[in-house]
Amino acid sequence: MTEHGKAEPPALLALRNVTVMRGERAALRNVTLQIEAGEHVCILGPNGCGKSTLIKTITRECYPLTHENSSMMIFGQERWNVFELRTRLGIVTPDLLAACSTDVTGRDVVLSGFFSSTRIYPHHKAETKFVKRAQAALERLGVAHLAERPVAQMSSGEAKRTLIARALAHDPKALLFDEPSNALDIQAQQQLRETLRELAREGLAILLVTHHISDIIPEIERVVLMREGEILADGPKERLLTEKQLERLFGVPVRIARQDGYFHSW
Numbered sequence: 380m381t382e383h384g385k386a387e388p389p390a391l392l393a394l395r396n397v398t399v400m401r402g403e404r405a406a407l408r409n410v411t412l413q414i415e416a417g418e419h420v421c422i423l424g425p426n427g428c429g430k431s432t433l434i435k436t437i438t439r440e441c442y443p444l445t446h447e448n449s450s451m452m453i454f455g456q457e458r459w460n461v462f463e464l465r466t467r468l469g470i471v472t473p474d475l476l477a478a479c480s481t482d483v484t485g486r487d488v489v490l491s492g493f494f495s496s497t498r499i500y501p502h503h504k505a506e507t508k509f510v511k512r513a514q515a516a517l518e519r520l521g522v523a524h525l526a527e528r529p530v531a532q533m534s535s536g537e538a539k540r541t542l543i544a545r546a547l548a549h550d551p552k553a554l555l556f557d558e559p560s561n562a563l564d565i566q567a568q569q570q571l572r573e574t575l576r577e578l579a580r581e582g583l584a585i586l587l588v589t590h591h592i593s594d595i596i597p598e599i600e601r602v603v604l605m606r607e608g609e610i611l612a613d614g615p616k617e618r619l620l621t622e623k624q625l626e627r628l629f630g631v632p633v634r635i636a637r638q639d640g641y642f643h644s645w
Contacts, residue, residue: 389455424605469546485525536567553584597640
C-alpha cells in the first residue's frame, strides 16, 4: 500500500529464471529482473548480449522456456492478449522503421500503431478518433509537419520522432526504446535525448536498451549490465558506470567522463 492507502501499481516487468532460445542458442539464460511501474531503467550491453531478445520477450515476439521455477509477469499478469498488451507498451525499435514502405506517410506510421502493423492496409479502418490521436501525437513530438511526408523523404531524426509519436498515440503506461540513437547524427541524437528527458519527467516508465553509454539520460538512475544472455550487474548507475565495470562488460579498456548528468566513454 502507498502512504495514502492506495494499492501499489503492479510492476511493469517481473522475470524469474527466464530462459529464451533463439534457434539452438540461449539468448537469455536464467534472467531474473524486476522493473517497477514508472521506473526509468537502462539495459546496457554489447551487441549480441540479449538486449533485443529481452525486448522481444516483453512484447511477446519471443517466448521463454517453461519450467517449474520460471515465471514472467507484465503489469501483474502472466497471460495477455498481444494486441491489448501493445496498447499498454509504446515500442520504438529500428525493426519498425525498416518494415515501413518508403511511401508511407508520417500520419500512416502513427496510425499503424493502433493496428500493430507497419502501415495502413485496405482492411484497416482509421476512425476519426484514431486520426485525431495520431495528429495529437505528431504535434506532441513537434513533427506535425511530417503528417503528409513519406518516410523516404524524412531525415533519420524525423523518422525516429515519428516512431516515438506512434508509440505515444495510444497513451501507453511505459515506453521501450531499442537502440534509439543508431543511425542518428549528433544533432538528432541531442534532440532525441531531450525528448526522452521530457517523457521521463512526464512520469512515463522508460526502458532504454542500448550499447551507447551516452544514451543514458540523467533521469535514468538504474542500469542493468547484460553480457552473453545474462545479467552481470544491476544497480545505481553511479556504482555501475565505472571504467572497471564497463571494461568487464565490453571486454576492452574503457575511459569514462561525466558532464551535465551524462556519462561518455571512449
